[in-house]
Structure formats: C-alpha cells, structure tokens
Amino acid sequence: xxxxxxxxxxxxxxxxxxxxxxxxxxxxxxxxxxxxxxxxxxxxxxxxxxxxxxxxxxxxxxxxxxxxxxxxxxxxxxxxxxxxxxxxxxxxxxxxxxxxxxxxxxxxxxxxxxxxxxxxxxxxxxxxxxxxxxxxxxxxxxxxxxxxxxxxxxxxxxxxxxxxxxxxxxxxxxxxxxxxxxxxxxxxxxxxxxxxxxxxxxxxxxxxxxxxxxxxxxxxxxxxxxxxxxxxxxxxxxxxxxxxxxxxxxxxxxxxxxxxxxxxxxxxxxxxxxxxxxxxxxxxxxxxxxxxxxxxxxxxxxxxxxxxxxxxxxxxxxxxxxxxxxxxxxxxxxxxxxxxxxxxxxxxxxxxxxxxxxxxxxxxxxxxxxxxxxxxxxxxxxxxxxxxxxxxxxxxxxxxxxxxxxxxxxxxxxxxxxxxxxxxxxxxxxxxxxxxxxxxxxxxxxxxxxxxxxxxxxxxxxxxxxxxxxxxxxxxxxxxxxxxxxxxxxxxxxxxxxxxxxxxxxxxxxxxxxxxxxxxxxxxxxxxxxxxxxxxxxxxxxxxxxxxxxxxxxxxxxxxxxxxxxxxxxxxxxxxxxxxxxxxxxxxxxxxxxxxxxxxxxxxxxxxxxxxxxxxxxxxxxxxxxxxxxxxxxxxxxxxxxxxxxxxxxxxxxxxxxxxxxxxxxxxxxxxxxxxxxxxxxxxxxx
Numbered sequence: 001x002x003x004x005x006x007x008x009x010x011x012x013x014x015x016x017x018x019x020x021x022x023x024x025x026x027x028x029x030x031x032x033x034x035x036x037x038x039x040x041x042x043x044x045x046x047x048x049x050x051x052x053x054x055x056x057x058x059x060x061x062x063x064x065x066x067x068x069x070x071x072x073x074x075x076x077x078x079x080x081x082x083x084x085x086x087x088x089x090x091x092x093x094x095x096x097x098x099x100x101x102x103x104x105x106x107x108x109x110x111x112x113x114x115x116x117x118x119x120x121x122x123x124x125x126x127x128x129x130x131x132x133x134x135x136x137x138x139x140x141x142x143x144x145x146x147x148x149x150x151x152x153x154x155x156x157x158x159x160x161x162x163x164x165x166x167x168x169x170x171x172x173x174x175x176x177x178x179x180x181x182x183x184x185x186x187x188x189x190x191x192x193x194x195x196x197x198x199x200x201x202x203x204x205x206x207x208x209x210x211x212x213x214x215x216x217x218x219x220x221x222x223x224x225x226x227x228x229x230x231x232x233x234x235x236x237x238x239x240x241x242x243x244x245x246x247x248x249x250x251x252x253x254x255x256x257x258x259x260x261x262x263x264x265x266x267x268x269x270x271x272x273x274x275x276x277x278x279x280x281x282x283x284x285x286x287x288x289x290x291x292x293x294x295x296x297x298x299x300x301x302x303x304x305x306x307x308x309x310x311x312x313x314x315x316x317x318x319x320x321x322x323x324x325x326x327x328x329x330x331x332x333x334x335x336x337x338x339x340x341x342x343x344x345x346x347x348x349x350x351x352x353x354x355x356x357x358x359x360x361x362x363x364x365x366x367x368x369x370x371x372x373x374x375x376x377x378x379x380x381x382x383x384x385x386x387x388x389x390x391x392x393x394x395x396x397x398x399x400x401x402x403x404x405x406x407x408x409x410x411x412x413x414x415x416x417x418x419x420x421x422x423x424x425x426x427x428x429x430x431x432x433x434x435x436x437x438x439x440x441x442x443x444x445x446x447x448x449x450x451x452x453x454x455x456x457x458x459x460x461x462x463x464x465x466x467x468x469x470x471x472x473x474x475x476x477x478x479x480x481x482x483x484x485x486x487x488x489x490x491x492x493x494x495x496x497x498x499x500x501x502x503x504x505x506x507x508x509x510x511x512x513x514x515x516x517x518x519x520x521x522x523x524x525x526x527x528x529x530x531x532x533x534x535x536x537x538x539x540x541x542x543x544x545x546x547x548x549x550x551x552x553x554x555x556x557x558x559x560x561x562x563x564x565x566x567x568x569x570x571x572x573x574x575x576x577x578x579x580x581x582x583x584x585x586x587x588x589x590x591x592x593x594x595x596x597x598x599x600x601x602x603x604x605x606x607x608x609x610x611x612x613x614x615x616x617x618x619x620x621x622x623x624x625x626x627x628x629x630x631x632x633x634x635x636x637x638x639x640x641x642x643x644x645x646x647x648x649x650x651x652x653x654x655x656x657x658x659x660x661x662x663x664x665x666x667x668x669x670x671x672x673x674x675x676x677x678x679x680x681x682x683x684x685x686x687x
Contacts, residue, residue, distance in 0.1 A: 001369030004174035007118030010037075011481050012125045013160075020153040022399070024086070026460050028542040030476045031093035032535045038100035039531020045103035057102050057431070058489030060426030067419040068095045070412055071381040075576065078380020078609035079387050082541070082577040087382035087411070089538040090474070097480040101487020112452050112628070115488060116169055119459065119481060124189055126152060126477070127196040130159045134250060135268035137260040144260075149200045149252045158475040160202025161466040162207035163193040165481065168216055168458035174229030174282070175222045177448060180290070184282030187236075188228050188275035194237035195271065199244060201352050204469035212462040219437075219454060221446055228289070232281050235283035236274045243270060245350040360402045360469070361555075366391045367406035371413065378413035386611055389643035400471035404464075407471070425463075430490035431457050453489050460486035551583045558657035560591045578604040578614055585617075589625060597621065612642035616649055619656065629659035 018030040047595050055061075071084070071091045078084040104115075130149040133141035140152065149157040170193060174186030197205050213230070217223055244250045249263035369391035370379050379387040384407060385399040401407035408416045431437075435454055463482030467473045551566035564587055571580035581604035588597035601618040617634035622628045636653035643649055 001114065003108065003114035004118040004121070007115060008121040008125070011119065011477060012121035014480055015126045015477035016129075020155045020158060021090070021474045021476050022154075024225055024542055024545055027086075027476060028539055030480075031089050031538050033098070034093045034480060035531050035535045035538065038096040038103065039534075041100050041107070041527050042103040042531075043527045045106045046524045046527065047518045049106045051551045053106075053493065055102075055491075056493035057430045060103060060423055060430055060490050061099060063419055063423035063426050064095050064098050067412075067416065067423060067445075070416055070419055074378065074380045074412060074416075077377060077548070078383050080380060080383045080385075080608060082574065082579075082608075083382035083385065084380045085574070085576055086541055087268065089541070090476075091381070092416040092534060093476070093539065094479055094483050097483040098487040101484040101489075102491030104484075105488045106489040109492065110449075112449050112456075112488075112492075114635055116172060116452050116455060119456070119485060120166055120169040120173065120189070122481070123162055123169070124192065126162050127159070127166065127193055130196055131192070131199070131271065134244075134260075135264045135271070138257060141260075142170055142257060145254050147253050149196060151624060153474065153475055153477070155472075156200045157202045157204060157466075157470045158472050158478055160197050160200035160205030161208060161463065161470070161472050161478055163197035163200070164212065164466065165207040165459045165462045165478070165592075166193045167209050168212045168455045168462065170233075171213070171216055171226055171229060172452060175220070176451065180283060180286035184279055187233050187278035187282035189275055190229060190233035191240075191278045192239045192271070194234060195240050195244075198237070198241045198353070199250075201350060203353060203358075204466050205425070206353070207469065208462045208466040211460045211465050213457055215461065220451060221416065222451075225289075228285050229282070232285070233278060236278050236281075240274045251350055277640070339478060356566075357400075361401045362392075362394070363388070363400070363402045364406045365399050367401040367403070367410040370410040371406075374410075374413055374415045377415050378409065378411045381411045383610075384410040386613075389612055389646070390641065392510055392643075392645045395645055395647065402471050403469060404467045405474050407473070427460075427486055427490050431486075433494055434489055434492045436495060440673065447495065450495055453495070456485040457489045461487070541574050541577070544570045544580070546578060547573060548579050548583050550644035551580075551587065555583075555587050555590060560587060563587045576607075578608050578611065580645070581607065582617060589621075594626065598626070605631070610642065612639045612649060615633040615639035615642065616646075616652060619652060623652070623659065629656040629663060632656040633660050 002667060014030050014034075018026055020029050025390055037295065046282040063683045068088070068091045072088045075081045075088065105112075129140075130151055133144065133151045134147065137144060144151075146156075149159045150156040151159070153162075167190065170186050170190040173189070174183050176183065197209060217226060220226065220385060244267060247267070249255050249259040250267060261331045366388040367384060370384060370387045373379075385403050388398075388401075401410055404420070405417065408420055412419075434452060435457070460482045463472070463478060467479075467482075472478045547566050547570035551570060553562045554563040564584070567580050567583040567587060570577075570583065573581070581600045585597040585600040585604075586602060588594070598618075598621060601614070605618055615635055616639040619632045619639060621636060623632035633653070633656050636656055639649045640646070640653055641687065
C-alpha cells in the first residue's frame with residue numbers, strides 16, 4: 001500500500017507541478033526532486049538489495065547515460081548554449097527516472113502489483129482532472145478558450161497520451177486474477193480513459209493506444225477476457241463521446257462560461273452514469289464467467305477469432321479503399337498529400353480525428369533543414385527552437401520538432417540518434433529477457449507477474465510511439481512515468497517460473513552491517529553526493545532567472561547599484577545565458593550610461609550570435625536609443641537572416657532603412673547647401 005500511494009502521489013504531483021515542461025521554475029522543481037529521490041533510491045538499492053545479481057537493464061542504462069552525456073557535451077558546440085543547459089537538466093532527470101525504475105525493482109522485486117496500481121491511479125487522477133475541467137469549468141477552467149482537454153499540462157496531446165498509457169494497465173486490471181469487484185473497476189476506468197483520449201482530439205494518442213492494445217492481444221493468451229473488458233468500455237465511451245461531440249459548448253473554442261457550465265453539468269451526469277453502468281456490466285460479466293465458464297475449446301476459438309479480426313483490419317481498410325471513388329491509389333495519394341501539406345491543417349474540433357492534415361510536417365521539414373547543416377552532432381540540445389527560425393517561410397513557430405527522431409537529429413545529430421537507438425535496443429533486449437519472449441514463441445507460462453510486467457512495458461511503448469509523433473518527451477510527468485516503467489521492466493531480469501523465491505534469511509540480513517561499512521556503503525554515499533551536486537547544477541538556470549527578475553525589480557525602484565549587482569550575480573550563476581546582458585543593458589540605459597548599455601548588448605551578440613533576438617535588440621538600441629539608423633541596418637540584416645519570417649524583424653529593418661535613407665538625403669541636402677554657400681563666399685571675395 002505504501003509503494004502504491006507513494007508512486008501515485010509522486011506521479012500526480014509531477015503532473016500538476018511540472019505542467020507541460022515549458023515553465024523553468026516548475027520544471028526545475030520536478031527535476032531536482034526526481035534526482036534527489038532517485039539518488040536515495042539507488043543508494044538504498046546498493047546497500048539493501050538482497051543479492052549480488054547482475055545489473056539487468058545495465059546496457060540500456062549505459063546508453064541512456066551516454067545520451068545524457070552527449071546532451072551535456074553539446075553545450076560546447078551549441079548555437080544556443082543556455083537552452084542546451086536546460087535540456088541537459090531535463091535529460092538528467094529522465095536518466096534518473098529510468099535508473100530509479102531499475103533501483104526500485106532491485107529493492108522490491110516482488111512488489112510489482114503496487115507499482116501497477118500506483119501508476120494506474122496516477123494516470124486516472126490526471127484524466128479525471130482533465131474531464132473535471134469540462135464538468136466544472138467555473139471552478140477549474142474559468143478562462144479556458146479551447147475545447148480540447150489540455151489540463152493539467154496545458155497541452156492536449158499530453159492529456160491524450162496519459163489516457164493511452166493507462167489503457168494497458170486497465171486491461172491488466174480487468175484480466176488479472178483477483179476479487180471480481182476489483183476486476184470490475186477496470187470497466188469504468190477504461191471507459192474514462194477512452195473518453196479522455198477522444199476529447200483531447202489527439203490522433204497520435206489513438207495510434208499509440210491502438211499499438212498498445214494490439215500488442216496486448218497478440219502476446220497475452222487471455223484474449224477473451226480482454227475483449228470482455230475492452231468492448232463494453234469502448235461502447236460506453238463511444239456513446240458518451242458521441243453525445244459530447246454533439247454539444248457545441250463542449251467542442252467549440254471560445255464558448256462563454258455560462259454555456260460551458262450548463263453543458264458541463266449534463267456531461268458530468270452522463271459520465272457518472274457511464275461509470276456506474278460499466279461497473280455493473282463488469283460485475284455481471286465477472287459473475288457469468290465464474291458461474292458459467294465457456295469450455296476451453298470455445299475460448300480458444302474465440303481467441304483465434306479475435307486475433308484474426310485484428311489481422312483482418314488492414315484487409316478491411318484496403319477493401320474499403322478499393323471500392324471508394326478514387327480507388328486505393330487515388331485515396332492513398334490524397335491522404336498522403338493531406339498529411340504532408342502545410343496548407344491542409346485541421347481545426348481544433350472533433351473532425352480532426354478523421355483528417356490526416358497536420359502541422360507536424362512543417363516542424364519536421366525545419367528539423368531536417370537544421371540537421372542538414374549539423375549532421376554529425378546537431379545544433380545543440382534544445383537549439384531547434386531558435387535554429388529553425390532561419391528556415392521558416394511562414395509565421396508558424398513551434399518550440400519543438402513534434403517528434404523525437406526529428407528533434408534528436410536537429411539537436412544532437414547522428415551521434416544523439418545512435419545513442420537513442422542503442423538505448424532502445426538495449427531496453428528491448430532486456431524486456432525480452434524479463435518477459436521470457438523467444439523467437440520460437442511464447443511458451444513460458446503467463447504468470448501474474450509476467451502479465452503485469454507486460455502491461456508496464458506497454459506503458460513505456462505507448463509513450464515511445466507517441467513521442468515519435470509529438471513533443472510529449474518534454475512533458476515531465478508523461479516522460480518520467482514511461483521511463484520509470486521501462487526501468488522497472490528492464491531491471492527485473494528473468495522471471496522465476498515457480499513463483500517468487502523465499503525472502504532473505506538471517507545470514508543475508510547479517511551482512512547488512514558489512515555492506516554499510518564496505519564498498520557498497522561507500523558507493524551509496526558517492527551516489528547521494530552525486531545526486532546532490534547534480535541537483536545543485538540543475539537549479540542554477542532557475543536561480544539565475546530569479547536574480548534577473550530581482551535586478552529588474554530593483555531597477556523599477558531606481559536602485560541602480562543593487563540592480564547591477566543582481567544582474568552580475570545572474571551572469572555569474574548562468575554564464576551561458578544572454579538574459580543578464582539584456583538586463584544590464586536596461587539598467588545602464590536607465591542610468592544614462594549608454595556606452596555600457598551598448599557594450600552589454602554587443603556582448604550578448606558575441607555570446608549567442610545565432611540568436612535573432614540578440615541582433616534585433618542591438619539593432620533597436622542603435623536605431624531608437626542612439627538614433628543611428630545607419631549602424632542599425634546591417635544589424636537588422638543579421639536578425640533577418642536568422643529569422644526571415646519575423647514580422648517584428650522586417651518592420652524594424654524597414655523603419656531603420658527609411659530612417660537611414662532620410663538621414664542620408666538630409667545630409668546630402670545639407671552638404672549641397674554648404675557647397676553653395678562656400679561657392680558664394682568665394683565668388684563674393686573674388687576681385
């Protein structure tokens with residue numbers, strides 16, 4: 001119970017504190033907490049683990065560590081080193097999450113059930129909160145302007161993948177051995193997860209969930225029990241979702257609060273009714289399975305039919321395409337054009353679920369442009385956000401490439417992608433060992449733990465599939481959950497077929513004192529020390545940001561000396577960031593020391609010459625504050641080169657160009673007048 005509550009509380013807290021991973025302070029809090037907690041967990045595993053078993057999942061862990069090291073080293077060649085530091089902190093926390101899963105399973109190798117319950121509860125809490133913003137918008141989403149579910153992350157696709165990650169766990173709950181009421185809970189939970197996923201309008205989440213369900217049906221022999229849980233839940237969720245899609249107050253953007261509240265009450269009642277009906281259906285199905293079980297032959301036949309139906313889906317799709325107006329080739333070509341066209345982007349309404357158009361192709365193309373100039377090592381971790389600006393031809397701007405592969409190629413190049421592939425292959429091999437999957441088939445018994453660990457591995461797979469299609473790698477709660485589950489499965493090692501081994505005896509416990517005083521104790525102390533140092537390093541960008549805010553606050557009060565000191569501290573804490581230079585420029589300009597202000601802006605350009613923002617600010621200072629448009633024009637040309645689609649850069653450049661031309665014309669007129677006056681004076685003085 002303690003493991004379940006602790007894990008559920010930790011994941012839920014990360015979701016509500018970390019949000020979408022875009023706020024530096026919130027993300028830093030999560031990263032520091034995860035690193036410190038995992039440091040203690042790894043130290044405990046070093047001391048208290050019962051045996052000296054091999055480090056299962058060690059290859060995958062080493063590959064993730066290598067990816068983290070590459071991310072950190074990219075600061076050296078990054079176009080935007082401050083962003084690379086922030087991404088290093090994020091990746092370090094993710095490495096800790098994966099290592100935490102391995103350490104936890106070494107500490108508690110047979111407590112897999114509380115882990116599954118904890119993860120499922122946390123994911124369900126997040127989904128219920130998202131739905132609650134629809135049910136009670138006056139309390140939870142008064143200022144919401146979008147119809148798609150996006151809280152608590154602020155991003156709808158993250159909500160969708162959270163629900164998708166919970167689906168394998170719900171299927172496990174409904175098909176495991178246990179009390180019928182507990183198994184019956186899987187029905188309403190699964191229905192709620194599906195409704196959440198659909199109301200997020202997230203097509204990537206649906207694809208990822210379909211992959212997870214398909215793998216579960218293929219691998220687990222309890223296919224009939226799976227269908228008994230899946231089909232009623234899908235039907236119930238479909239009815240509720242169909243009703244919700246018919247309510248404009250639930251599916252349209254920018255609906256007034258009063259209308260959302262009225263529809264929210266009805267939606268809440270219908271949602272509660274669905275949960276009650278599905279729970280009752282679950283109880284009846286469980287009772288029917290106990291009192292009148294189907295013969296073994298019938299169950300096998302139905303299971304084969306389920307697999308056959310799954311395999312027939314592609315054939316059914318092809319048949320439908322063949323009898324369409326355009327035929328297979330024409331329809332596929334049309335959908336491909338819709339998928340790859342930047343002009344055919346869907347709206348934020350339910351209709352997007354059946355459309356292929358998206359904006360990802362825009363970001364993917366830009367990522368390939370960035371990678372094309374930095375093929376081996378990339379532009380630096382996190383550099384895509386600014387490096388892509390030079391290649392955009394439309395104002396659409398995304399901070400991420402919306403796909404792990406594209407983001408990695410742009411940021412870390414082939415080196416980063418190779419490390420990522422090594423981590424994936426290492427994890428797949430470790431998972432294969434844990435689950436006992438062999439090339440010849442799945443002959444080993446599907447014990448309860450084996451089914452549970454398969455569900456955990458599918459949580460990681462669903463997250464991985466979705467991360468290939470979107471930027472949920474950057475959402476702390478989603479990524480940390482997926483990586484922790486992946487670490488637990490990889491670190492478990494081969495499962496015993498005859499049940500769990502006996503607990504450690506007196507002799508094993510007697511060695512604890514020796515471990516504390518020996519190499520294990522020293523290693524544990526070193527791990528805790530490393531975690532503390534890492535947490536301190538992770539906190540530095542946030543500390544620098546706070547010092548910058550303090551500098552501006554002191555500037556507002558007219559305390560120039562205090563503001564300078566705070567800005568200098570910010571620069572000392574984070575020497576990679578240009579923000580302290582902007583703050584110093586504002587301080588010196590307000591103090592009337594324009595030469596120092598100009599020097600600060602020039603230093604910002606030297607520190608980050610690939611940033612259009614540094615060039616634009618320097619140009620603005622020349623053009624507006626110093627009234628030197630001639631010097632501003634080439635500066636703005638640099639900003640335009642780095643971000644040609646920026647309306648702000650274009651406007652500033654045109655204003656400076658006109659001012660320069662006007663000044664040149666005025667100067668030429670003045671020179672002509674001066675020449676005439678000199679000529680007139682010479683003529684007057686002539687004899």
